[in-house]
Amino acid sequence: MIEVRDLNIRFAHDAPLVVAGLSFKVATGSTFGLVGESGCGKSTVLRALAGLNTTYDGEILLDGTPLPPHRPKTFFKRVQMVFQDPYGSLHPRQTIQAQLLEPLRNQGIHKPLSVVGEALESVGLPRAAAFRFPHQLSGGQRQRVAIARALMLEPEVLLLDEPTSALDVSVQAEILNLLMDLRDARNLTFVLVSHDLAVIAHMCHDIAVMQGGRIVDSFDAAQLRAGTLNHPYTRELLTASEAYGEGPAPQVELA
Amino acid sequence: MMDTAKTATNPLIEAKNLRIAFGRGEAAVEVVHGISFTLGREKLGIVGESGAGKSTIGRAIMRLSPPGARVTADRLTFKDVDLLKASEKEMMRLRGRRIGLILQDPKYSLNPVVPVGEQIAETWRLHHPGRAGAREAAERTLSILEAVKIRDPRRVAKLYPHEISGGMGQRVMIAMMLIAGPDVLIADEPTSALDVTVRLEVLTLLDELIESRGLGLILISHDLNLVRRFCDRVVIMYAGRIMETLKASELDKAEHPYTRGLLGSLPSIHSEQRRLPVLTRDPAWLLGAGAAR
Numbered sequence: 001m002i003e004v005r006d007l008n009i010r011f012a013h014d015a016p017l018v019v020a021g022l023s024f025k026v027a028t029g030s031t032f033g034l035v036g037e038s039g040c041g042k043s044t045v046l047r048a049l050a051g052l053n054t055t056y057d058g059e060i061l062l063d064g065t066p067l068p069p070h071r072p073k074t075f076f077k078r079v080q081m082v083f084q085d086p087y088g089s090l091h092p093r094q095t096i097q098a099q100l101l102e103p104l105r106n107q108g109i110h111k112p113l114s115v116v117g118e119a120l121e122s123v124g125l126p127r128a129a130a131f132r133f134p135h136q137l138s139g140g141q142r143q144r145v146a147i148a149r150a151l152m153l154e155p156e157v158l159l160l161d162e163p164t165s166a167l168d169v170s171v172q173a174e175i176l177n178l179l180m181d182l183r184d185a186r187n188l189t190f191v192l193v194s195h196d197l198a199v200i201a202h203m204c205h206d207i208a209v210m211q212g213g214r215i216v217d218s219f220d221a222a223q224l225r226a227g228t229l230n231h232p233y234t235r236e237l238l239t240a241s242e243a244y245g246e247g248p249a250p251q252v253e254l255a
Numbered sequence: 256m257m258d259t260a261k262t263a264t265n266p267l268i269e270a271k272n273l274r275i276a277f278g279r280g281e282a283a284v285e286v287v288h289g290i291s292f293t294l295g296r297e298k299l300g301i302v303g304e305s306g307a308g309k310s311t312i313g314r315a316i317m318r319l320s321p322p323g324a325r326v327t328a329d330r331l332t333f334k335d336v337d338l339l340k341a342s343e344k345e346m347m348r349l350r351g352r353r354i355g356l357i358l359q360d361p362k363y364s365l366n367p368v369v370p371v372g373e374q375i376a377e378t379w380r381l382h383h384p385g386r387a388g389a390r391e392a393a394e395r396t397l398s399i400l401e402a403v404k405i406r407d408p409r410r411v412a413k414l415y416p417h418e419i420s421g422g423m424g425q426r427v428m429i430a431m432m433l434i435a436g437p438d439v440l441i442a443d444e445p446t447s448a449l450d451v452t453v454r455l456e457v458l459t460l461l462d463e464l465i466e467s468r469g470l471g472l473i474l475i476s477h478d479l480n481l482v483r484r485f486c487d488r489v490v491i492m493y494a495g496r497i498m499e500t501l502k503a504s505e506l507d508k509a510e511h512p513y514t515r516g517l518l519g520s521l522p523s524i525h526s527e528q529r530r531l532p533v534l535t536r537d538p539a540w541l542l543g544a545g546a547a548r
Contacts, residue, residue, distance in 0.1 A: 037451070037453075169520050170516065170520045170534040171304075172520070173522070176522065176531055201522065201525075203522075224524065227525065240451040240454065243484070244454065244480065245480045245481070246480050246525070
């Protein structure tokens, strides 16, 4: 579905590379995870995929077709993004309904107003939420709205930038479940960026570890679960996650 | 077991039926509903979701609640000081000097236009007005920076907050709190702005310092796993009430459905789950009294 070939990104022509020689493929209906620490370039890659950053070298292909850096309007019908902060990504002075209709308006699509209610129900919100403003919703509800908005154009690909890191664990569980259900129901392809190995392990089929703008290690979810990874940086991440996290692999199952 | 005995006989902080409300008269909204706990020379974790009231408690102990907050309790003490009755002057001597507060994000908690060394020295001079020699303050700053494992203290002391990394910034904050030699540290989400590898370094350091100086720590966090591994005892809070208090090592045996729900909703690196169990909130949880065991 998505292929990235030799992606290089720098923010000024004489600046150092922030993303260097990145290549990966994402199969249709699967979830690809990019994991790494702050500043490793994972969100930069996602922004380049989304067409928010147009100054990159290398090729990004959607369904085998190379994309121009300035994406055509039709691209956004197929690829949408959900951002980290549901407080910042919704317009504070527009109703939820207005915000959900905006992608349709941008694309010049006319649909009955009832699509708003349907979209809200598909993410587990009541129809009445359409007439609310973002400040009247909780963080988890806002992230549901952001997901509903991303789904308005019925895209094939969702780019997820730390979609749950601003949420409580109990709410995170609800949002992760919702994303998995939507993925299965609509055969969506996800690219998920996160610093949280547990979230990545839960959601992703294939995983790449980034450090300093490069992919230093890649593996599938089963390898991560089994803990059979050998790259020193991956091991370091894993050890650090386990030290004050859930603990190493052979552990007591939590109910 | 020994810890619990020590706590009972000689608590550093004791709260009994602590209530915190915002607003006045009829419109007052109570956000902390009569909670009780004690802190000895131990690591006590307070865990809960956003809005559970955990930070509000931390601030109430320091008497840094925002104007409009009304704090009442049958008992709220630090050693033999009554935190509800102490004068503002007494509180000034207590804050920093006896009880230190470490906040979440060093980016916002440090003064951006003052070098970090000067900020640490300022703390020392504030708390030792009698012998506030600039040279002694500078020397103490360097040695405390060394204690928090900053490799080149002389160089780092001259840097501004924007020139240091998040992990270093958090170490500077810890240094700043420790230089006054407090008995109790209240750490409010000290590592949630940090990467996992940096988090590990900062927590290991904090653990060593608490151990070697015999401090009491209240760690406020939303991260159940972190608290379980780091702390001796854990207080689980929900909507301004204590659901249960237990030993961190016995968290797996927690009985309260809220605690079990929180534990269950964590995704795992090692085990595959199709769906994460979702917490169902029982209104009955709000009826139970907030008593600590």
